[in-house]
Amino acid sequence: MALLSVREATKRFGGLLANEAISFDVEEGELLAVIGPNGAGKTTLFNVISGAYPPTSGSIHFDGRDITGASPHGVAHAGLVRTYQLVQLFKNLTVAENVEIGSHRVTRGGVFSALFRPHWMQQQEKSVSVGARELLRFVGLEAQADDPADTLPYGRQRLLEVARALAARPRLLLLDEPAAGLNTQETEALAEVISRIHLGGTTVILIEHDMSLVMKIAQRIVVLDFGKKIAEGAPDEIKSHPDVIAAYLGGTEILDA
Numbered sequence: 001m002a003l004l005s006v007r008e009a010t011k012r013f014g015g016l017l018a019n020e021a022i023s024f025d026v027e028e029g030e031l032l033a034v035i036g037p038n039g040a041g042k043t044t045l046f047n048v049i050s051g052a053y054p055p056t057s058g059s060i061h062f063d064g065r066d067i068t069g070a071s072p073h074g075v076a077h078a079g080l081v082r083t084y085q086l087v088q089l090f091k092n093l094t095v096a097e098n099v100e101i102g103s104h105r106v107t108r109g110g111v112f113s114a115l116f117r118p119h120w121m122q123q124q125e126k127s128v129s130v131g132a133r134e135l136l137r138f139v140g141l142e143a144q145a146d147d148p149a150d151t152l153p154y155g156r157q158r159l160l161e162v163a164r165a166l167a168a169r170p171r172l173l174l175l176d177e178p179a180a181g182l183n184t185q186e187t188e189a190l191a192e193v194i195s196r197i198h199l200g201g202t203t204v205i206l207i208e209h210d211m212s213l214v215m216k217i218a219q220r221i222v223v224l225d226f227g228k229k230i231a232e233g234a235p236d237e238i239k240s241h242p243d244v245i246a247a248y249l250g251g252t253e254i255l256d257a
């Protein structure tokens, strides 16, 4: 059984069909990329999968459960966690605190325990803090753990977002253009981090415009154009797919990758 199953997902905004009957599966342990020109419907698809928007029609199943129209909170609680195209950090908190916040899905507590801080809660806080430091080491940010998040250079803020998403211990991680605005060196560091996340057993779906990154790390690619899925396959098949080449303005972006 696929970990994620998207069936005929359609999202309409007034007269615009941002997603039109898109279907694909993602197997547990896969690293799938979703590509397509600007406005093709990639982020809308993430919004539909992650519960930000209910689909107009169609269904989303995750781990055998129908999550169509579930709230973003409910979807995240089920283990499907996403990052956003634009950096969304708590800029006044430290780097480590930003990661600790990400672990809310997997911790417990309420007003009573926050006030009286029983032993189990102190233990939990300790393990959240240790876990956050481990994740910062994993993405190469341990030296900045106590710095305010907004003092990090942009490329490192993107890595911090990935660490925060990992703190929720996702089974499926959706990364929306994580390399946007990164230079070549930063993109390489990010590619290495994503590959390690994948090797660690987390299933990943990546929206990305950087074709060299996609071709290097994706096992399979879904291509959208004008809201429709126009191709799906291994990187080599996608590179030479005539509809994909046509969608990318003569294909220079794909062929150069």
Ligand SMILES: Nc1ncnc2c1ncn2[C@@H]1O[C@H](COP(=O)(O)OP(=O)(O)OP(=O)(O)O)[C@@H](O)[C@H]1O
Pocket (backbone or CB within 6 Å): 013, 016, 018, 036, 037, 038, 039, 040, 041, 042, 043, 044, 045
């Ligand atoms: N909330 C919304 N209301 C109305 N139209 C929307 C909304 N969100 C997206 N759209 C439209 O849906 C279409 C698909 O947008 P989407 O952001 O999903 O594309 P994309 O492939 O992610 O683009 P990019 O690569 O530029 O980020 C666009 O025409 C966009 O203007």
